[in-house]
Amino acid sequence: MTTDSPIAAQSLFAAYAGVIDAALDALVAKDALPAGLARGAVTCEPPRDAAHGDLATNAAMVLAKPAGTNPRALATLLVEELAAHPRVASAEIAGPGFINLRLVDAAWIDELALIGTAGGDYGRSTLGGGTTVNVEYVSANPTGPMHMGHCRGAVVGDALAALLQFAGHKVIKEYYVNDAGAQVDVLARSAHLRYREALGEDVGAVPEGLYPGDYLVPVGQALAAEYGDRYVAAPESEWLVLFRQKAVAAMLVMIKEDLAKLGIVHDLFSSEAELQAAGKPEAAEAWLRAHDLVYDGHLEAPKGKTPEDWEPVELPLFRSTRFGDDQDRPIKKSDGSWTYFGADLAYHFQKAETADALVDIWGADHAGTVKRIKAAVAALTGAEGAKPKPFEVKLVQMVQLLRDGQPVKMSKRAGNFVTLADVVEEVGKDVVRFTMLTRKPDAQMDFDFAKVVEASKDNPVFYVQYAHARICSTLRKGAELGWAPSAANLALLGQEELGLVKLAAQFPRIVEGAALAREPHRIAFFLYDLAAAFHAYWNFGNDKPEKRFIVAQDKDLTEARLFLAAQIGQVVKNGLAILGVEAAQEL
RNA sequence: GCGCCCAUAGCUCAGCAGGAUAGAGCGCAGAAUUCCUAAUUCUGAGGCCACUGGUUCGAAUCCAGUUGGGCGCACCA
Numbered sequence: 001m002t003t004d005s006p007i008a009a010q011s012l013f014a015a016y017a018g019v020i021d022a023a024l025d026a027l028v029a030k031d032a033l034p035a036g037l038a039r040g041a042v043t044c045e046p047p048r049d050a051a052h053g054d055l056a057t058n059a060a061m062v063l064a065k066p067a068g069t070n071p072r073a074l075a076t077l078l079v080e081e082l083a084a085h086p087r088v089a090s091a092e093i094a095g096p097g098f099i100n101l102r103l104v105d106a107a108w109i110d111e112l113a114l115i116g117t118a119g120g121d122y123g124r125s126t127l128g129g130g131t132t133v134n135v136e137y138v139s140a141n142p143t144g145p146m147h148m149g150h151c152r153g154a155v156v157g158d159a160l161a162a163l164l165q166f167a168g169h170k171v172i173k174e175y176y177v178n179d180a181g182a183q184v185d186v187l188a189r190s191a192h193l194r195y196r197e198a199l200g201e202d203v204g205a206v207p208e209g210l211y212p213g214d215y216l217v218p219v220g221q222a223l224a225a226e227y228g229d230r231y232v233a234a235p236e237s238e239w240l241v242l243f244r245q246k247a248v249a250a251m252l253v254m255i256k257e258d259l260a261k262l263g264i265v266h267d268l269f270s271s272e273a274e275l276q277a278a279g280k281p282e283a284a285e286a287w288l289r290a291h292d293l294v295y296d297g298h299l300e301a302p303k304g305k306t307p308e309d310w311e312p313v314e315l316p317l318f319r320s321t322r323f324g325d326d327q328d329r330p331i332k333k334s335d336g337s338w339t340y341f342g343a344d345l346a347y348h349f350q351k352a353e354t355a356d357a358l359v360d361i362w363g364a365d366h367a368g369t370v371k372r373i374k375a376a377v378a379a380l381t382g383a384e385g386a387k388p389k390p391f392e393v394k395l396v397q398m399v400q401l402l403r404d405g406q407p408v409k410m411s412k413r414a415g416n417f418v419t420l421a422d423v424v425e426e427v428g429k430d431v432v433r434f435t436m437l438t439r440k441p442d443a444q445m446d447f448d449f450a451k452v453v454e455a456s457k458d459n460p461v462f463y464v465q466y467a468h469a470r471i472c473s474t475l476r477k478g479a480e481l482g483w484a485p486s487a488a489n490l491a492l493l494g495q496e497e498l499g500l501v502k503l504a505a506q507f508p509r510i511v512e513g514a515a516l517a518r519e520p521h522r523i524a525f526f527l528y529d530l531a532a533a534f535h536a537y538w539n540f541g542n543d544k545p546e547k548r549f550i551v552a553q554d555k556d557l558t559e560a561r562l563f564l565a566a567q568i569g570q571v572v573k574n575g576l577a578i579l580g581v582e583a584a585q586e587l
Numbered sequence: 588g589c590g591c592c593c594a595u596a597g598c599u600c601a602g603c604a605g606g607a608u609a610g611a612g613c614g615c616a617g618a619a620u621u622c623c624u625a626a627u628u629c630u631g632a633g634g635c636c637a638c639u640g641g642u643u644c645g646a647a648u649c650c651a652g653u654u655g656g657g658c659g660c661a662c663c664a
Contacts, residue, residue, distance in 0.1 A: 364592070517603085541622085
């Protein structure tokens with residue numbers, strides 16, 4: 001388990017939500033507003049258009065109706081209360097009943113100083129309340145190296161885990177190892193072939209139905225070195241389990257290396273085989289039968305095209321239709337072994353025992369199984385009136401790989417899939433990670449090798465990293481002159497500079513919003529906006545030398561601006577840390 | 588046939604628990620330009636938020652249906 005300290009700076013917006021709340025209390029005390037009105041819908045947000053002010057609240061619009069008055073009348077009263085607050089420079093009614101607040105400069109200067117104090121903790125939230133969230137992601141079959149089909153889910157899951165941790169959750173980063181199904185038997189047979197090859201046998205082309213990849217060659221060699229020719233002519237029953245276990249272990253080593261190249265390290269690898277050996281699926285089945293949630297029944301024919309060899313069989317079925325699924329699902333096959341779902345159900349039950357909430361990151365090609373697993377978790381954790389454990393399946397859509405605008409063909413059978421390691425090597429970890437997070441996960445995306453490595457402002461990765469590098473460069477330049485960032489004279493900062501602070505100050509609420517929505521891509525978009533504002537200010541200095549960070553002969557002003565630059569850089573760095581992207585010192 | 592996801596500027600996409608005149612980049616049209624770091628900068632035009640209904644003070648956002656695209660639909664994983 002990975003745990004961060006729960007120190008968190010209160011978001012400025014949350015603080016002023018409290019001010020608004022207090023103003024409403026004051027109105028209640030004056031009998032100007034009925035007591036006990038629900039205030040859940042009252043917001044305190046930055047207005048869409050910064051020209052409207054620093055903060056806006058919809059309180060008057062939301063409360064007018066239950067208070068039996070009209071929005072503008074209520075807003076007038078509320079404005080009087082709010083305007084009396086020492087940190088509120090102005091409060092005015094706008095549009096249909098919004099109240100726009102402008103804060104005194106000191107409020108933003110204090111926020112800037114707070115960034116300096118909080119440092120790497122700026123933006124950290126207590127939202128999660130220390131509850132444990134299990135994030136399961138990647139969980140690729142241990143039958144070969146990671147390929148690009150796994151990449152998006154891996155990055156999104158990893159960034160989400162970091163985000164939730166930053167937002168005050170304990171997080172368990174988990175990988176489910178499917179080491180019990182037919183595909184790992186195929187792996188074992190493929191390894192056996194390579195084992196015979198390593199002992200000098202001419203095995204020819206890899207037969208259809210076995211994994212052809214070269215990555216099994218060293219596995220065969222290791223088996224040959226360890227066991228000699230003991231299993232060359234032996235029946236499968238003598239070596240299958242052993243070879244399966246050895247080959248899976250080797251694949252996991254490889255997968256972990258691939259993930260490490262992307263900066264991904266899971267806390268926990270859970271083995272399906274161990275789960276089964278421990279009898280977890282049996283226990284789940286018994287429990288479900290006792291609650292009439294599993295019965296022996298006949299499977300419906302597949303929808304649409306019915307295969308020629310279709311025949312009805314009796315199998316133990318889970319009543320997933322009771323929880324919104326389209327049909328009941330088998331937990332065992334006709335040969336008595338567990339279906340993937342049967343084991344997965346027990347696995348999720350196990351996860352639910354050690355976490356307060358579960359999140360799975362899956363590829364969109366598994367969307368069809370979401371309903372049954374959600375049904376299973378609801379059934380297993382929500383028995384006898386208990387509140388089911390929160391469980392979400394986040395689907396990441398397909399990524400189309402392009403090279404110079406042309407689709408890159410991937411065929412697993414032909415063994416020419418694009419591996420994750422190759423792509424990371426070609427374009428770099430940071431580019432892969434950031435690019436995967438520049439689209440909301442439920443939209444399909446293109447990944448064009450040519451475009452993602454382009455070092456220009458059109459490329460969001462470089463645009464954001466360049467902002468940080470530029471800041472570092474400026475600080476170095478200042479240091480050469482003997483000047484260092486200082487919070488001593490921040491009152492010298494003007495409105496343009498405070499504009500940057502106002503944007504940076506949104507970071508804590510962006511973090512919370514992204515964590516609640518389980519959408520780490522929001523961090524990436526925020527960083528792009530912040531970088532854009534920084535670059536715009538920088539360019540401003542081209543025409544107006546007096547607006548540059550370093551102003552000759554003015555130590556106090558320069559040190560205040562260097563402090564500003566340092567804190568913008570800090571926020572960029574904190575955001576990039578969530579995404580798992582380096583904050584480059586120079587490009 | 589059924590289920591899930593998507594549809595926003597010419598293109599690629601954001602849109603924050605329903606809020607004000609719907610944003611950014613590219614492209615396009617004008618203009619400026621040797622700059623603390625080295626990717627030039629500024630301004631402008633460009634929209635029935637796929638369509639139709641509904642919910643309400645208020646909808647790109649929520650609900651229902653329609654159209655178009657992606658993914659999936661056996662005891663595989």
